[in-house]
Amino acid sequence: MTAPLLEIRDLRVAIPTATGVIEALRGVSLSVAPGEVLGIVGESGGGKSMIARTLTHLLPAQAEAQGQVTLAGTDVMTLRGEALRRFRGRSVGLCFQNPRSALNPVRKIGDQLIDRLREHAPGGDLRARAVTALAAVGLRSPETMMGQFPHQLSGGMAQRVMIALSLACNPRLLVADEPTTGLDVTLTGEILTLIARQARDGARGVMIISHDIAALSKVSDRLVVMEKGLIVEEGSTRRIVTAPRHRYTRRLIEAVPDVTTRRRAQPREDGRSVVMAIRDIDVTYPARFGRRPAPALTGVSLDIRMGDTIAVVGESGSGKSTLSRAIMGLLAPSRGEIRFRGKTMSSMRFSARRGLRRYMQMVFQDPFDALNPRMSVEDIVSDPLRLVERDAARRSAAIDRVLVEVGLDPTFRTRRPHELSGGQAQRVGIARALSIAPELVVLDEPASALDVTVQAQLLDLIRRLTERRDRAYLIVSHDLATVRALCDRVVVIDAGRIVEEGPTEHVFTNPASPKTRALLDAAPRLYTDAT
Amino acid sequence: MRIAAFIAKRLALLIPVLIGVSIASFFLIRLIPGDPVLLIVPETATEADIAAARERLGLDQPVPVQYLRYLGGVLQGDFGTSIATNRPVAMDLAQRLPVTLELVTLAMLLAVAASVALGVHAARRLNRLGDMVTRIGAIIGNSLPEFWLGIMLILLFYQGLGIAPAPSGRIDSALAVPTVTGLITVDTLLAGRWDSFLNALAHLALPVVTLAVATSAPLIRSVRASAIEVMQSDNYRCAAAHGLPEGRLVNRYLMRQTLTRLPALAALVFGNLIGGSVLIEFVFSWQGLGQWALRGMQVRDYPVIQSFVLVTATAYVLVFLVADIVQAMLDPRVRI
Known part of the structure; x- marks a missing residue:
């Protein structure tokens, strides 16, 4: 196995609140290799998003984080100021959960994209590169979209734009936090495939956080199952979906609606009003x-x-x-x-x-x-x-x-x-x-x-x-x-x-x-x- | 084209607004105790003199008839004649409206600029010293009576430091220029008199600052609140998480979104200023609309009061129209 791109050791995140301390992460260790797609699965409140937030220094201000996080040789936890800004985007590109609210509503898509290109990958004709970037995430009329605003996009288009924005930073690790919430099943598959494809060059790592084990099972190489701030099971996707060991993993798998389950009772004969x-x-x-x-x-x-x-x-x-x-x-x-x-x-x-x-x-x-x-x-x-x-x-x-x-x-x-x-x-x-x-x-x-x-x-x-x-x-x-x-x-x-x-x-x-x-x-x- | 249609629609709205406002003001001021006729006839006047005066002013007619006559006049640009001064109201309006408009517009521009700068500054230093100072400063500015603030500024800058001109109106009489637009800054420039222009600006400085300080508290608070909201929004955090540089973040992601929420409130404040600058006009001997309306009120000068109400109502409608257009320019989601 190649040296990991991302290495997390014993990460703990505690968030003090008025009613007590919430232990969002209770000692999480994981790694992502270059070219690998890691899926993190679990239900809301399980702490999955806290991992993405730690990576980008977006934890709530009062949160206390401990542990070791190394991404491409950089100690993430101690980053401050200009070094942090340079790290964000370039080393880790985060796709936000709700793309519609994560896009600036009063700035054109094209300009938002160029903002990122100019900062992290300058050079050449930025506009032309932005159009190419939009086309690369499967958007059909990128020229038109350059001049459009987020509210003019559908949910699926907005998510593609979000991915284009994250990729424009040319990150070593692409992190997608619940990227398919609110999308219909057809789009969910397309978007996840698009995200997973970004690891194909063999250098970039991809981390997809989702509650949907069925969707992840299609695109991820390895799965990490989280419950209540802990990793309860980890392994190759194939092994986990075919032979889950932990009770919680089995519950997640059983909960996947089965397209083959039939309706038991049949309707009575016609003549009903x-x-x-x-x-x-x-x-x-x-x-x-x-x-x-x-x-x-x-x-x-x-x-x-x-x-x-x-x-x-x-x-x-x-x-x-x-x-x-x-x-x-x-x-x-x-x-x-x-x-x-x-x-x-x-x-x-x-x-x-x-x-x-x-x-x-x-x-x-x-x-x-x-x-x-x-x-x-x-x-x-x-x-x-x-x-x-x-x-x-x-x-x-x-x-x-x-x-x-x-x-x-x-x-x-x-x-x-x-x-x-x-x-x-x-x-x-x-x-x-x-x-x-x-x-x-x-x-x-x-x-x-x-x-x-x-x-x-x-x-x-x-x-x-x-x-x-x-x-x-x-x-x-x-x-x-x-x-x-x-x-x-x-x-x-x-x-x-x-x-x-x-x-x-x-x-x-x-x-x-x-x-x-x-x-x-x-x-x-x-x-x-x-x- | 769409904007032209929108403006036309909103201007058409002026008609019912003005009719409603004029009816209300017309009948209501006649309910206020006090008879304007008694105030203008000499003390020795007999009953017959009073009746004659009443007839001359048309006040002997039933109120609805008076209203229709007044309305007919207004439609032809005749706002009636002041009972107290016998001057055509339209003439007074033409003279005084620009004076007040110039004062409050400059005050408003200053207030908006300062509020945006201070509000965003405070939001970016949330709960730190800069934030505290701004918030407390805004509250103090808001709670000081504006006439008192004006007097204090006069004491300090005119009497004390001697750097401001005397609060004696809009320009030193020696530097006066012929009136063209009624806006002193424009007129001095039109006359090509740089010295007069600077003198007019100097006269404007204190009243403008006073008004701006007195009105910017709600603006600062609103800007600060929306800037905080933007900074906590997903889209701002996303831009930050993508490592955009500070300057771009503030200008393109924070400012613009913060500004989209400002026009409606600014319009409200502006509208209030047009009708409410009377104390400042008084303190700085500004011969504006407010002083004129106040005098009209004191002697129940019906045509003056009615016209003042009409002008303020029109100003409100126009200011909100401009605010809505500005809003639509700032925020692509708003369609007009």
């Missing part, structure tokens, strides 16, 4: 002045029957969120008709729609965004209940009932959102939706903001709820694997049109549309024969 009928709708967002309006949905038809669980699957920007908004009556279709409980909802006035709202509820992607941070769980759940249940005692009993239903102890009533974990918060979101016994529940990527093991538990809850068939569920997702075990029918949507629709098993075994096949290929799975 149609809860919602969508007939040939178009949805068009109002155009900006001087531009032609771009249709977000075109000719979409769908019947949702009582007891159905339907998955709407598509990539980011395919129109699936628009569809869920139209279903919830938050957007009016420009053509076609949406009938809910026998009434034509799409032609109703806003106030009349309110009466129907009680029969439809929504669960949002980010549970913390969707819960009022100042309200207790009890208030959050009882808010919609107030519409239908005037009696306080009965309302209170209903809250207990619905909390138990989503797997929360009634003692959670007095908690506030910040006292909940992500999984618990999402359960509260589901409880709120179920509290008034709606006939249709729309779940928008209900588990994608959660850690993998929590994700598995939550999907299990949703599966149990849907198997009762006492209402209709519509699950919006970019991930086919997660929905296979949940849904009776799958609707694949692409560029605003339904490209495939049918019973789940049929779609999974005989995908007719190339889009469906692409989504199936991109579904996360463990690559046990990674090279």
Whole structure:
């Protein structure tokens, strides 16, 4: 084995807080060789990001770090001032987790790129080199992008720009901290491959930090599994995914949604009442002045029957969120008709729609965004209940009932959102939706903001709820694997049109549309024969 | 083109704003106790004299009729005649508006420049000495009564050090130049009189500094807060983590983003200044809008007060229009 590029020995990071000292890292040792792709996997709070932050001196000001960190012969811990600035970027290039917020919103992409080139790799025509750099990360129209601002980019484009920025510094070690958060499965694979490719020259090392062991298994040479500030297992990716030794690693692997798991219960025969009928709708967002309006949905038809669980699957920007908004009556279709409980909802006035709202509820992607941070769980759940249940005692009993239903102890009533974990918060979101016994529940990527093991538990809850068939569920997702075990029918949507629709098993075994096949290929799975 | 359409739309907004403001001011000032007619007729006037004066001023008509007459006049550029001085209000306005505008605009420019420099400086030295001094200084500047601050500056720089001219208006009378725009700095330059220009600047210095000090506290606080926010943002830390040099970090990553949050607040402060510079005008014998409006208020000079309100409202709308355009220029995410 070649001499390591990065060598970390017994790294400890403690962060004093008002309520005590948090030991973020409790003695971590690892190394990255030139040309190697190291994956660091674990759930949030495990301390993975602290490693990246130590490397770039971005730890919180009050944090205390001990240990030895050597990167390309430089003692990282003692770097200060000008030496630190030179080290940052040139020796270690960090890709931030959320590229959209990590790009300067008021500076053109091209200028941000040139800033880095000028500092770390000057010489030649900087502009031309910047265009080349953008093209090298797979951006299609780099010339145009030079003059664009971050808010004009999609999530995937922003992440590519982020990678280009980090590479522009020509770092010895490229560190990517959760580079695929918020990206759909297709993009996740592409972005990780792009990052891993940077080690191919044999001189650069790559470190990818992620909670997604399935995605890492495809691109990393070695894996380090972290739990609670400690490395619990380390080894070649192949060995870890095929023969995990530690209990926590096994849990992570088991939590990977399996594209082959089938739905157990089958829907009852037809003849069930149609809860919602969508007939040939178009949805068009109002155009900006001087531009032609771009249709977000075109000719979409769908019947949702009582007891159905339907998955709407598509990539980011395919129109699936628009569809869920139209279903919830938050957007009016420009053509076609949406009938809910026998009434034509799409032609109703806003106030009349309110009466129907009680029969439809929504669960949002980010549970913390969707819960009022100042309200207790009890208030959050009882808010919609107030519409239908005037009696306080009965309302209170209903809250207990619905909390138990989503797997929360009634003692959670007095908690506030910040006292909940992500999984618990999402359960509260589901409880709120179920509290008034709606006939249709729309779940928008209900588990994608959660850690993998929590994700598995939550999907299990949703599966149990849907198997009762006492209402209709519509699950919006970019991930086919997660929905296979949940849904009776799958609707694949692409560029605003339904490209495939049918019973789940049929779609999974005989995908007719190339889009469906692409989504199936991109579904996360463990690559046990990674090279 | 889009900007032209935006400006046109906002200017069109002026019409309902001004009608609303003029109605409110017109009726409300007539509710204030005090009869302007009694203040202008001689003490020996009889009932008949008073009635005659009232009729001459049109104040015997029902208030709605008076309003419509006034509105008709304004549409033709006639703001009425001052009850107290018998001078056309439009003439007074033309004379005094530039005087005040020049003073508060310069004060505002100084305040913004100083606030940005101090606010960013404080943020970069968060909780260290420079930060403390700036914050405490801002609070002191804000809490000092501005007329008192003006008087102290006069005592120090005119009486004590003798480097500032007497607080006797905008220019020494010997150096006076003909009025063209009403802005003394511009007029002196137009007249080609360098000595007059410098003299005018010297006269402007103390009142401008006083106003700037008195108004910059909220600006400094806002700049400091947004600079801190930017420095804690992912994008600033990312630029730092990529090893960009200090100067580039501050200019391109910190300043620009900090500035995008300033225009709205600056516009508010500016708007307040236009209507609220009266104390400073008084202290420095500045023959501006504020003093004129105050005198009008004292004698219930209806046309004067109404015009003052209209001018201030227009100024607010225009200042916010400029602020929104500046904001859009600074921040590509803002579309107008």
